[in-house]
Amino acid sequence: MMRVLVLLLCLCAAPALAQNTDQPQGTIEVEDSATQDAAIAVRIRDILSELDGYEEVTVTVSSGIVTLRGTxxxxxxxxxxxxxxARVAGVVAIENEVTETTDVVARLNPAVERFQTRLTQAIALLPLAAVALCAFLVVLFAGILLARMRYPWDRIAPNAFIANIYRQIVRMVFFVSGLVIALDILGATALLGTILGAAGIVGLAIGFAVRDTVENFIASIMLSIRQPFRPNDIVEIEGDVGKVIRLTSRATILLSFDGNHIRIPNATVFKSRIVNYSTNNERRFDFEIGVASDADLDQVRTLTDRVVGELPFVLKDPAPMSWIERIGDGSVILVVTGWIDQNDTSLALAKGEGIRMVKAAIEAEGIEVPDTTYRIQMVGGAPSLEEIARPEVRPEPPKAALTVATDVEDTSKAALDRIAEAERNDPETPDLLSDNGLTE
Structure with a gap:
């Protein structure tokens, strides 16, 4: 316990026992010499006279103790x-009573002198700065001329958008190269690291601020290279169906069949499920039709396949096909399909004509196409619940005569093509898609 107390006392007394490093160290001599004091004072004054800022400092020495006064x-x-x-021999102690001056002129004079010195240095560096500037402009101008050339950028790039990105990269490389050469001529290449570091921080901040814009820009590059669709293709993106007008650096523009513009951000397009209806010329239409539950379903299927196959606009290969989908309320539902060449035939008109011809053929065979609606007829008093729920019994329909299929040519296709072509020919809105580009 006693050892612990002694240790604590020593630790507490350590700061008090520490020597002041600002004062001279060593043994103090016994003799006191006025000649030595005068020599110390002269030596200190000579030193201070060679240093700037100590003109107002006075020095007195007595018994080796130096007293400094002034500002x-x-x-x-x-x-x-x-x-x-403290480095002068013979100094025993130092009494430093020097304070900061409050004279405005005295404090501004060093700043003015530094400014004049730097101005003189800048004037002396003007010829070298002119050479550095000329070197920078020459390198930058060479980069601009190289970027403006059509060859080789248009040849190695898949489209104009990517070629423009290559040109921007070339300009940036030549700009940085010119800056490095200019700073090297001036002997200030150390500034380049500071400039690039600041540019990196600013670029990172801007990148976070415009994250969506950067995402769309990168998606534009990928879409312009991969080209999942071409101009005038009919596509479905995120539930929107239309004809592709153009691909810009931010969005994909579609022309709907209603004549409206649909603008979809490229980031959404790149991540979405894309259905391209124009990739293949053949396209299938399908519809449902119900027949009476007591009908010969095999006969109905054979009949529908024959009727659809005989339509002049339906392709023989792939062949039409039908199948029983489900049993409905008082009827059996069949799905009937057929294939068309969508370049010559309207899908909507083909589907409508197929429904008309199949219905007419089924009814011509005496097979009922039931109407599942209910009718309530108020006769006399109020009907009972059983009478309300009982479906109306209709007489057997007469056999209908077969009709001839009408023209199903897509008459609106030419009008939509003209609108889309007019939109694509607008010079103020360039397109990143190419008719000759590779598609994935």
Whole structure:
């Protein structure tokens, strides 16, 4: 326990026992010499006279104790006096009573002198700066001329958008190269790291601020290279169906069949499920039709396949096909399909004509196409619940005569093509898609 108390006392007394490093160290001599004091004072004055900022400092020495009085321009200069005086031989102690000056002119003079010195240096560097500027402009101008050339950028790039990106990269490389050469001529290449570091921080901040725009830009590059669709293709993106007008650096523009513009961000297009209806010329239409539950379903299927196959606009290969889908309320539902060449035939008109011809053929065979609606007829008093729920019984329909299929040519296709072509020929809105580009 006693050892612990002694240790604590020593630790507490350590700061008090520490020597002041601002004062001279060593053994103090016994003899006191006025000649030595005068020599110390002269030596200190000579040193301070060679240093700037100590013109107002006075020095007196008595018995080896140096007393400093007066003013300096700032506090650090006053504190530095202790280090200077302590190195003079024979100094026993230092009394530093120097303070900062409050004279505005005295404090501004060093700043003015520094400005004049830097201005003189800048004027002296003007010829070298002119050479550095000329070197920078020459390199930059060479990069601009190289970027404006059509060859090789248009040849190695899949489209104009990518070629423009290549040109921007070339301009940036030549700009940085010119800057490095200019700074090297001036001997200030160390500034390049600071400039690039600041540019990196600013670029990172801007990148976070315009994250969606950057995402769309990158998606535009990928879409313009991969081209999942071409101009005038009919596509479905996120439930929107239309004809592709153009691909810009931010969005994909579709022309709907209603004549409206649909603008979809490229980031959405790139991540979405895309259905391209124009990739293949053949396209299938399908519809449902119900027949009476007591009908010969095999006969109905054979009949529908024959009727659809005999339509002049339906392709023989792939062949039409029908199947029983489900049993409905008082009827059996069949799905009937057929294939058309969508370049010559309207899908909507073909589907409608197929429904008309199949219905007429089924009814011509005496097979009922039931109407599942209910009719309530108020006769006399109020009907009972059983009478309300009982479906109306209709007489057997007469056999209908077969009709001839009408023209199903897509008459609106030419009009939509003209609208889309007019939109695509607008010079103020360039397109990143190409008719000759590779598609995935």
């Amino acid at each position: 300096t321009i700032d506090g650090p200069k006053a504190d530095r006096l202790n280090d200077i005086v």
